[in-house]
Amino acid sequence: MDGVNVLTQDVVIPGDSYRYQFGVPDAGTYWYHSHYLSYDQVSRGLFGAFIVEEQNAPAVDHDIVVQFFDVLLDQSGQYDEGFNPAHFATEGRIGNTVTALVSNGTSKNVRQGDRLRLRLINPSIDRVYRVGLDGLAGKIVALDGMPLAQPQTLEPILLAPGQRCDVIGDATGPIRFDDSFGERTLSLGEIAVSGSREPAKAPITALPANRMPAPQDPGQTAELVLQGGAGSASHNGTGTWALNDVSGLPRTPFLSVAQGTTARISIRNETGFPHVMHLHGHHFWELDAAGEAGPYRDSTYLDTGETRDILVVLDNPGSWMLHCHMLSHQADGMATWIRVG
Ligand SMILES: [Cu+2]
Numbered sequence: 001m002d003g004v005n006v007l008t009q010d011v012v013i014p015g016d017s018y019r020y021q022f023g024v025p026d027a028g029t030y031w032y033h034s035h036y037l038s039y040d041q042v043s044r045g046l047f048g049a050f051i052v053e054e055q056n057a058p059a060v061d062h063d064i065v066v067q068f069f070d071v072l073l074d075q076s077g078q079y080d081e082g083f084n085p086a087h088f089a090t091e092g093r094i095g096n097t098v099t100a101l102v103s104n105g106t107s108k109n110v111r112q113g114d115r116l117r118l119r120l121i122n123p124s125i126d127r128v129y130r131v132g133l134d135g136l137a138g139k140i141v142a143l144d145g146m147p148l149a150q151p152q153t154l155e156p157i158l159l160a161p162g163q164r165c166d167v168i169g170d171a172t173g174p175i176r177f178d179d180s181f182g183e184r185t186l187s188l189g190e191i192a193v194s195g196s197r198e199p200a201k202a203p204i205t206a207l208p209a210n211r212m213p214a215p216q217d218p219g220q221t222a223e224l225v226l227q228g229g230a231g232s233a234s235h236n237g238t239g240t241w242a243l244n245d246v247s248g249l250p251r252t253p254f255l256s257v258a259q260g261t262t263a264r265i266s267i268r269n270e271t272g273f274p275h276v277m278h279l280h281g282h283h284f285w286e287l288d289a290a291g292e293a294g295p296y297r298d299s300t301y302l303d304t305g306e307t308r309d310i311l312v313v314l315d316n317p318g319s320w321m322l323h324c325h326m327l328s329h330q331a332d333g334m335a336t337w338i339r340v341g
Helices: 085-087 106-109 327-331
Strands: 029-032 047-052 062-071 098-102 115-120 127-142 146-153 156-160 164-178 184-193 220-228 242-243 255-257 261-269 275-279 283-289 293-297 299-302 307-314 316-323 335-340
Touching: 029 115, 029 164, 047 062, 047 115, 062 184, 085 327, 098 275, 115 127, 115 327, 127 184, 146 293, 156 255, 220 255, 220 275, 220 316, 255 261, 261 299, 316 327
Parallel strands: 062 115, 098 184, 220 261, 255 335
Antiparallel strands: 029 047, 062 098, 115 164, 127 146, 127 156, 127 164, 164 184, 220 242, 261 307, 275 299, 275 316, 283 293, 283 307, 316 335
């Protein structure tokens, strides 16, 4: 029920309908979007937040979704229909207009001292943000929907396409979002504040844990090499980008394992551009250089030349896409899949 045509369902053609039906075992901040021609359809707005509430949610005055979205507009302010193949082979289709889309009306009544939960989502097709928050004293409590065992200090947050981050904190003034990923710092938007109250005294603690699988010693190890892009040698397949020398979704899976297998996958970015690798149907631990487990997430960012190992318990039966969530890169070949069960 993850919308990947070819692998798990057919496309939903105009006038047709499809009933998605699935359980939601994990509380947290998720999102949904078209997975067909997604670089195009998501860039036109076919996405939204998908929030699963905790049974015992932490007490906050406002629970606000903030989506950072960019769009390429032409000179008359309309969606730019132009198609530049060079975008696909480089950093992707980066918009010239960037906005923080702040959900519903609750943000209108935020007072200084109020406690907020912000659910930050990056639905942009290719743009990476480093989100700074001004006017909030708080902690990072979840990444990609999954609670952190220990809330982290609130520092600028790297948010690559598809990634999410939950922050809980107390307003100390208007909450301003900026992006310092590029050469210039961009203002993304703000949540206005009017009035004030005594801030909450309660400490900011970890969110209730979701159920987590227990990893075993890896029964399967694999290497995934990210290749291609402008100026690189061509690879087997149809696109510019490649994974392990194959461009485009291969007929056979990158991995085929029995349900419950723990796999350690070493991901190496040999390209001249950053990428964010996303696995469907599972979360995984990012491992540090010493092999220690870090955050449990579903999308991992790799800068140029970077290598990251991930540990994943492949306990969800099915065929699951593993792809760059920079959707121009996915469209241009950076996709493979894993078969479980
Ligand atoms: Cu990519």
